[in-house]
Every structure is written in C-alpha cells, then in structure tokens.
Amino acid sequence: EAAVTxxxxxxxxxxxxxxxxxxxxxNNHNNMYWYRQDTGHGLRLIHYSYGAGSTEKGDxxxxxxxxxxxxxxxxxxxxLATPSQTSVYFCASGDAGGSSYEQYFGPGTRLTVL
Amino acid sequence: xxxxxxxxxxxxxxxxxxxxxxxxxxxxxVDYFWWYRQHSGKSPKMLMSIFSNGEKEEGRFTxxxxxxxxxxxxxxxxxxxxxxxxxxxxASKASxxxxxxxxxxxxxxxxx
Numbered sequence: 001e002a003a004v005t006x007x008x009x010x011x012x013x014x015x016x017x018x019x020x021x022x023x024x025x026x027n028n029h030n031n032m033y034w035y036r037q038d039t040g041h042g043l044r045l046i047h048y049s050y051g052a053g054s055t056e057k058g059d060x061x062x063x064x065x066x067x068x069x070x071x072x073x074x075x076x077x078x079x080l081a082t083p084s085q086t087s088v089y090f091c092a093s094g095d096a097g098g099s100s101y102e103q104y105f106g107p108g109t110r111l112t113v114l
Numbered sequence: 115x116x117x118x119x120x121x122x123x124x125x126x127x128x129x130x131x132x133x134x135x136x137x138x139x140x141x142x143x144v145d146y147f148w149w150y151r152q153h154s155g156k157s158p159k160m161l162m163s164i165f166s167n168g169e170k171e172e173g174r175f176t177x178x179x180x181x182x183x184x185x186x187x188x189x190x191x192x193x194x195x196x197x198x199x200x201x202x203x204x205a206s207k208a209s210x211x212x213x214x215x216x217x218x219x220x221x222x223x224x225x226x
Contacts, residue, residue, distance in 0.1 A: 105157035
C-alpha cells in the first residue's frame with residue numbers, strides 16, 4: 001500500500017514564528033499535495049507539485065510557501081505563522097492520472113498557533 | 115471558484131438501514147467525481163470514483179452520477195456502525211484531472 005508520512009504530527013507555534021511541515025512518500029508518485037482541514041470546510045488545497053523542483057499554487061496559497069526538493073519530499077512553510085493558520089494539515093501523493101486515480105493521504109499534522 | 119456542495123451536513127441512520135449522501139458541483143467543466151471516507155482522527159481514504167453517467171456498485175456501496183446536473187450520490191445499504199465517518203466528495207476537471215476540489219463533507223452516524 002502507498003505510504004505517506006508527515007512530521008511533526010503535532011506542533012505548537014507562536015504568532016510570527018516560522019513553521020515547516022514535512023512530508024515524505026515512498027510511492028514514487030509524481031504529484032504531491034498539501035491540504036488543510038477545518039470544520040465545515042472539508043479539505044482545501046494550499047499548494048501542489050507535479051515533480052521535483054515544481055510547485056503550484058492551490059486554492060488558498062496566501063501565507064504559505066512550498067518546496068519540492070526531490071521526488072519523495074514536499075514541505076509546507078509558514079514564514080510568519082498566524083492564529084488563523086491553526087488547523088490540521090494533510091499531505092497527499094498521487095500518480096499522473098487514469099481511471100484508477102487516487103490520492104493517498106498522510107496521517108496529518110495538527111498545528112496550533114498561539 | 116469551483117465549489118462542491120454536499121448534503122446533508124450530518125446524517126443518522128439505524129444499523130442495517132440505507133444511507134444516502136449527495137454532492138453537486140457548481141462548475142459546469144467538472145468531469146470526474148470521487149468519494150473519500152475519513153474515520154474520526156484518521157486520514158481520508160478513497161472509497162469510489164465515478165467518471166461516466168450511470169451507476170457503479172462495490173459491495174454495499176453504490177455511486178450514481180448525472181453529468182447533466184453535475185450531481186453524484188453515494189448510497190450505503192445495510193449500514194454498519196463501522197461506516198460512521200465523514201464522507202467527502204471531490205471533483206476535478208479534464209484540464210486539471212489530478213487537482214481535486216473537495217466538498218465540506220457529510221458526517222454519517224450509524225446507531226445500533
């Protein structure tokens with residue numbers, strides 16, 4: 001089964017601080033995604049990537065940066081964390097497409113910004 | 115911005131009953147739909163996908179798609195307490211197949 005891991009699993013940060021969330025996948029998938037999940041909003045796409053060196057803005061990119069240094073790793077960076085960024089963050093990976101296309105999600109990171 | 119709307123927000127069904135969940139896209143360019151299930155405290159996992167008009171059945175789960183109305187529905191027969199979860203509908207366009215837009219979810223509780 002596809003494997004996506006995230007670190008840290010829980011993080012408490014201070015307002016104005018820098019936060020880096022990391023994601024690793026061992027599926028050799030080209031595509032990787034960062035979502036946040038808040039009650040009443042489902043999953044919202046922040047940034048995504050089609051391969052090493054590429055990043056694309058999702059639907060809610062403001063206040064976030066992303067980095068894809070390799071096929072396996074995709075990071076989400078909050079340069080100046082704010083309380084409104086308190087949320088659960090999920091990383092996912094998926095292959096290029098096709099009738100059996102599926103995104104595989106990591107276990108999530110719970111971020112609290114005080 | 116493309117929106118995916120799910121209804122109802124929450125649903126309670128008795129064990130052994132039928133659960134029916136709905137999902138509609140506001141974007142006429144949407145072509146593909148997925149259903150994901152997320153148990154409490156866990157990550158979402160894909161349940162089923164449907165890309166063509168009609169019906170698709172996998173065990174106790176049946177998905178319908180009407181492309182003209184951009185509406186999909188998920189039906190769970192003989193519901194079990196283990197089916198209690200958040201059900202997320204997702205949609206994408208042919209121009210950006212792998213970029214999914216998720217709805218807000220339907221919380222299903224199956225009570226004994």
